[in-house]
Amino acid sequence: MALTGIKVIEFAGLAPGPFAGMLLADNGASVTRIDRPYSTSSDVLCRGKRSIAIDSKLESGRKLLEELISSADVLIDPFRPGVLERLGLGPELFLGDGTKKGLNEKLIYARIVGFPRTGEHKDMAGHDINYLALSGALAMLPGTSEKPVFPLNILADFAGGGLMCATGILLALIERARTGRGQVVNADMVSGTRYIASFPLIHSSIGSGMLGGPRGTNMLDGGSPFYGIYTCKDGGWMSVGCLEPQFFTVFIKKFNENVSSDFDPLHGWRPDPSTQMKREDWTRLAEYLRLGFLTRPRDDWAKVFHGTDACTVPVLTPKEAAAHTSSIPAFHPALTSHAKSDNRTPNLKNIILKPGAHTRDVLAEFGLDDDRLHRLEKEGVFGNTNAGRRPSKL
Known part of the structure; x- marks a missing residue:
């Protein structure tokens, strides 16, 4: 695999x-998590790692x-500054400070913080929702007319933080192969979120495109009735994303064909392909679709649109998505064959890595x-978490 032979030290932290x-481990790196003695862990992102x-x-x-690093x-x-x-x-200990040679000048020293390392928030505690708020992206997200809704802790923690940090590490490894030198990789979740939100933020700033208007009036933020989520008769949901005219044409034709002949909630008004770009009709179209989807269960609608270019598919639950044979596995590609043959929810006991489980190895x-292991153990360096077979003399 691409990162086979790369040794990674990861201090235990959050998301x-x-x-x-985990991204590095999934691609072949040997990742060792450093835990504190006597600690417990609920980290489920430890696939392919070991703990000391x-x-x-x-x-x-x-x-x-110091020796391990x-x-x-x-x-x-993952710590605060x-x-x-x-x-x-x-980092100066390992990379040098310009006057003194470092202990490991090939090291990629990657740091993840929430707020930027400079500025008025640098010493404050925070979480995903706070970093998302300062990025400018939260103010653009769909929600109610009163306020936007945050998308779990996906954007700042994992995309703006973890994914951007891993990208920085990979770029630094490429540069190291060329120069022979390591470097510090600084990632913060506010800046990372702004980077991944470049498309909507740019459109918002210049007032054009699919996100150029006020929140809730645009193509992608809940403003358009042909890009949204609708509730069905059984409480399930369908996702509709037919932005392009040719896809909307397919969608509205199939939709009209599959509501009852007496379905007339707006007293004679019925949408056709030309309705899509008539903003004055968006309110009526949204109500027509809302009431129409309520006439049939989710799975019925899924069958109606399956195999078409209507850009309309059911909203699957996490359990349904895990069992769906065409879905992308949420686990490492090497486990794909197992995931397809055993679609049960993973047992947390098999996912969570016990702190210190691999100390000796x-x-x-x-x-x-x-x-030396014996001396360190007597000094209490490992606590009582040392796992595995102990030498007879210990």
């Missing part, structure tokens, strides 16, 4: 850091971390012999 590490537990408050533990290709730092510096593990691979 974006683990996601970046080290007490960084002990000098011998800090020294061990010195022999790694990538470090993922200054945490690793206070441990004496800042990983440290042995990094070159620590049994005598």
Whole structure:
């Protein structure tokens, strides 16, 4: 795989850091998560990783971390600014400071924070919704007339944070192959979200295109009746996305053919392909579609539009999507064959990585012999989380 042979040290953290590490692991990197002794974990983004537990408050533990990072290709730092510096593990130690040689000048030192590292919010705590709010993207999202709705914690945490950080790491690895030098990769979720939202933000700023008007009046933000979600008779939903005229033509023809002959909610008004671009008719079209979708269950509508260019498909539940043979697996491609033969919801016991589960194996691979492991264990560096078969002399 593309990243086979790349060693990654990932300090345990929340959503974006683990996601970046998982992306690297999925593509062949050897990712080791650093946990604290006696800690517990609910991180489900640990596919393909191993865990070691080290007490960084002990000098011998800090020294061990220094050695591990010195022999790694990538470090993922998910902490607020200054945490690793206070441990004496800042980037200058490994990459050098311009006057003193670093311990590992090929290291990609990747850091993920929420707010930009400079500016008035840099020392504040926050979460996805706060970073999304400052990015400008939240103000553009659909919702009610009173306020926009946030899309879980997908945009800032995972797209603007984890995905952008992983992209930065990959670019830094490419540059390292050319120059032989590592670098610091700084990712913050506000800036990352603004970057992935370039299309809507640019259209909004210049007042043109599909998102140039006020929120809720445009093609893609709930303003157009032919790009939205409709409730069906059984409470299920259908997604409609027929933006182009040729797709709307297919959609409205199939829709009109599949409501009852006496369906006349607007007293004689009935849409046709020419209705799409008549903004004065959008309110009536939205009501016509809303009431029409309510006349049949979701799966009936799904059959009506299946195999057509109407750009209309059912909204699947997570369980349905996992079982759908044509859906993209939510798991690593190597597990695709298993996912297709066993569509049960994964057991959390098999997903969550126990902190320290691979301490001995990983440290042995990094070159620590049994005598040193024994000394470190006696000093309490591993706590009581050391897992695996212990040498007889321990």
